[in-house]
Amino acid sequence: MSVDEISVDQAEKAAGGFSFRRFRPSVLPVAAAVLVLVVHFRPWQQGLLEDWGLALAWKQEGFGGYVARLPATLGRPLHLLPHFVGMALSNGGFVGPYAVLTAVALGQLLCAAWALAPVVSSRALRWGIALAIAVHPWWAGGDILRFMPAQVAVLGVVVWLGAAVRFLEGRRAAWLVLATLAPLAGLLTYEGPLAALLIGAFTLTATGRASVRRRLAVFGSTVLVAAAVVAWSAVIAPAISPQSYEGQLVGGLPDPRASVVAIARTMLHHTPALLLALAIVGLIVLDLGFSRRVGRRDAWVLLVATVSAPLAALAYAATSLHLHDPERVGLPVGLAAWLVLCVAAPAITAAAAPRRVVLAVLLLGSVAGAVAGYRTWTTFAEDQQQLIRALEPVRAAAPPGSTVVVADESGRWGDVYLFLPPHLALAMQVEQGAGAAVELCTQPGVARRQPVAEVYPISTTPDCGADSAAGSTGGTTISVGAGPVDVFVRPKPVG
Numbered sequence: 504m505s506v507d508e509i510s511v512d513q514a515e516k517a518a519g520g521f522s523f524r525r526f527r528p529s530v531l532p533v534a535a536a537v538l539v540l541v542v543h544f545r546p547w548q549q550g551l552l553e554d555w556g557l558a559l560a561w562k563q564e565g566f567g568g569y570v571a572r573l574p575a576t577l578g579r580p581l582h583l584l585p586h587f588v589g590m591a592l593s594n595g596g597f598v599g600p601y602a603v604l605t606a607v608a609l610g611q612l613l614c615a616a617w618a619l620a621p622v623v624s625s626r627a628l629r630w631g632i633a634l635a636i637a638v639h640p641w642w643a644g645g646d647i648l649r650f651m652p653a654q655v656a657v658l659g660v661v662v663w664l665g666a667a668v669r670f671l672e673g674r675r676a677a678w679l680v681l682a683t684l685a686p687l688a689g690l691l692t693y694e695g696p697l698a699a700l701l702i703g704a705f706t707l708t709a710t711g712r713a714s715v716r717r718r719l720a721v722f723g724s725t726v727l728v729a730a731a732v733v734a735w736s737a738v739i740a741p742a743i744s745p746q747s748y749e750g751q752l753v754g755g756l757p758d759p760r761a762s763v764v765a766i767a768r769t770m771l772h773h774t775p776a777l778l779l780a781l782a783i784v785g786l787i788v789l790d791l792g793f794s795r796r797v798g799r800r801d802a803w804v805l806l807v808a809t810v811s812a813p814l815a816a817l818a819y820a821a822t823s824l825h826l827h828d829p830e831r832v833g834l835p836v837g838l839a840a841w842l843v844l845c846v847a848a849p850a851i852t853a854a855a856a857p858r859r860v861v862l863a864v865l866l867l868g869s870v871a872g873a874v875a876g877y878r879t880w881t882t883f884a885e886d887q888q889q890l891i892r893a894l895e896p897v898r899a900a901a902p903p904g905s906t907v908v909v910a911d912e913s914g915r916w917g918d919v920y921l922f923l924p925p926h927l928a929l930a931m932q933v934e935q936g937a938g939a940a941v942e943l944c945t946q947p948g949v950a951r952r953q954p955v956a957e958v959y960p961i962s963t964t965p966d967c968g969a970d971s972a973a974g975s976t977g978g979t980t981i982s983v984g985a986g987p988v989d990v991f992v993r994p995k996p997v998g
Contacts, residue, residue, distance in 0.1 A: 531627055532616070535634040539612050542638055542646055542873045543605040546598040548884035551920050554648045555929040557583070558597065561590040562933060578736035578749030581692040582652045589651075600648050607654045608645075611661050612637035618665030619845060621672050625852045631865035632841075632848060636661060640872020641780040641837035643879055644830030652693035653834055659689020660696050660838065664703065664845060667721045671713040683724045690732040697729050699815040699835040703842030706808040710801040710846055737821075749821075757820040765826035766816045770836070773829040773958060776872060777837055783864060784840045785809045787847060790857060796850045805847055812839035827959050883920040886984030890922070891934055893981045894941065897990055898931055901939035904995030907931075910967045911945045913986020917964030918953035921985055924964055939992070944968070946989065 550558055560568035569587040576582040585603050593599030615633035623629045636657070639645045645654055662685035670678040686700055704725035708718040736749045770778060788809055792802030815835035819825035826832065851861050890909075898907050909916070909927065917923060922930065928941040944967035945951060956963045978991035 531630045535612055535630055535637070536609060538634070538870065538873055539608045539637045540605055542877055543608045544601050545646075545877075545880070545884070546596070546601040548881065549597050549888065550930070550933075551647055551880070551883060551887075552649050552923060552926060554586075554597070554600070555926050555933055557586050558590070558595065558933045559929050561587065561595050566591055574744040574746055575748060577744040577747040578740040579652070579691055579693060580740075581655075581688065585651050585655055585692070586648065597648070600651065604648060604651050604654065607651065607658055608637050610658050611654070614658065614661045614665060615845075618661060618668060619848055621668055623848045623852050625858055625862075628848060628852055628858055628862050628865075631862045631869075632845060634869045635844075635865050636838075636841050638869045638873040638876075639833075639837060640868050640876075641774070641777040641840070642830065642833035643776075643872070643876035644833065646876045647880055650830065650834070653695050656689035656693040656696045657834075657838060659685045659687075659692070660700050660703070660842075662686075663689075663700065663725070664707070664842065667704075667707060667725075670721060671707070671711050671717055673713070673717075679720055679724060682721060683728055686725065687728050687732070690728065691735070694732060694736055695818050695831065695834050696815075696838050697732060697835075698818045699812075699839035699842065700725060701729055702808055702811055702815055702839045703846075706804060706843055706846045709804045710797075757823065759817075759820075761823070762817055762820040762826055763814070765823060766813050766832060766836075769816075769827055769829055769832045769958075770813060774833055774836075776875075777829075777833050780837055780868070781809065781812060781840050783868070784812075784844050784847075787844065787851065787857075787861060791847060791850050794854070794857075796853055797847070805843055808843045808846075809840065812836050812843065815839040824959050824961065829958065880920075886921060887930070889983040890916070890927070890988070891930060893983050894931060894990065895935060897992065898935060898939050898941065901992045902994070903939070906940040906942050906993045906995075908967070908989075908991055908993050909941065909943045910989040910991075911943065911964065911986065912949060912980070912988060914945060914949045914952040915985035916988060917943055917945065917951070917956075918985075919955040919961075919963075921953075923956070 557568075560572070564571060566587055569583050572583055573580060585607070586600050589600030589603035590596070591599065592602060612633050615636050616629045619629045619632060623632075644650045645657075663682050666678045666682035666685060670676070670682060690697055690700075704722050708722040711718050740747050741749050785806070788802065788805040791797045792799070792806065797805070813836050815838065816826060816832045818835055819828075819831055851858055894907060894909065901907055911917060915921060922943055924943055927943045931938070931941045943964055945964045946967055951963065953963050978989060980987055980989050
């Protein structure tokens with residue numbers, strides 16, 4: 504704060520008023536927390552994709568559903584725990600899981616601001632960087648429940664950053680213990696951020712001014728955590744539970760070249776926000792280097808880390824389909840870029856004009872990304888709810904053993920976030936309980952327009968077939984959400 508600013512504050516106090524400059528720093532944290540809350544707490548939108556199956560599992564099994572699914576998730580044993588804890592809080596439904604998702608995002612916000620406190624003197628910049636990780640404008644998937652485990656893993660990385668920074672600052676060894684346990688818990692929930700964590704550890708320790716011993720301790724402990732998680736997920740858990748998710752992936756090593764090409768293709772064609780985020784971090788690093796606000800060696804480390812950020816998506820290399828998913832690629836790559844920004848933040852703070860520019864970009868980008876993500880998932884959720892409400896009276900009136908056939912005329916239904924089969928059937932069981940089966944199909948001759956599924960690509964709805972309506976009753980066309988559907992009730996097969 505300049506002498507003039509101090510004089511203004513003193514004059515305001517002398518006049519009996521309050522100091523706006525003293526009040527202003529509290530506005531950004533509060534506004535950031537409100538934005539994070541609005542973006543993540545949306546229980547009225549209910550579920551997308553796997554969320555319906557988990558809601559049905561809770562309805563039928565309660566918390567025992569978590570234990571029953573451990574053999575399938577043994578490679579990441581904490582994966583489903585946040586979701587089941589959320590459902591326990593609200594006795595089922597989606598209020599509890601959304602509350603947990605929101606708490607995790609708020610935790611990221613607060614922990615990121617805490618993590619940077621020892622090394623970034625600008626309070627506003629700290630909160631701007633914290634807001635970026637909490638609303639992740641490069642990764643819209645973090646707004647929805649299916650990526651809640653990934654958000655928990657990101658929180659583990661954020662806590663790792665704060666603990667590692669404090670240990671490198673010369674504080675006691677307990678911080679190194681936290682820097683080991685936090686990412687371990689996070690990666691045992693979801694392994695996606697693993698490579699990003701390693702990039703962050705390299706960048707932090709290669710540019711630090713701490714003793715070599717402390718830097719090696721941080722880097723070594725982080726590598727050991729990553730190695731332990733890989734050993735557990737890829738070797739030990741599949742041996743114990745061959746039916747685990749990771750057990751199904753055990754086989755030949757992935758093709759590194761094909762994996763890198765897939766990541767590049769996904770980023771170039773499907774992740775404009777991620778490319779923009781990487782470009783912004785790259786420009787910041789170049790500015791720091793050319794202005795000599797960081798030394799030449801540190802500038803090269805930051806630049807290499809930024810260029811290497813896309814390689815963080817190799818955490819998914821064992822499943823080539825995931826390298827085609829913008830949401831999965833966006834998580835580790837964006838996190839790696841954010842960690843580079845955090846390491847560069849002390850040098851950004853040193854010059855007022857660049858600091859203001861970076862802060863403005865962070866705030867504008869975070870708000871724009873939050874709005875875009877909110878609109879994306881709200882549109883999908885509204886479409887889903889319209890179809891559910893339209894089908895409820897039909898299914899309620901359907902005789903036992905019959906099937907409610909939903910024949911899509913638009914080619915849109917059945918996309919990944921528009922009831923990819925069998926999720927419409929699961930959603931109707933969650934909403935109405937036991938009753939007639941529900942089948943979603945696409946009318947013959949209708950071209951499928953399912954852009955999310957086409958990215959992978961994966962199969963979606965079956966063709967309805969010529970006999971789908973044989974002997975059916977109550978045929979009607981309903982215009983809902985993504986497009987019109989023909990709905991009819993097929994009777995129970997005789998014999």
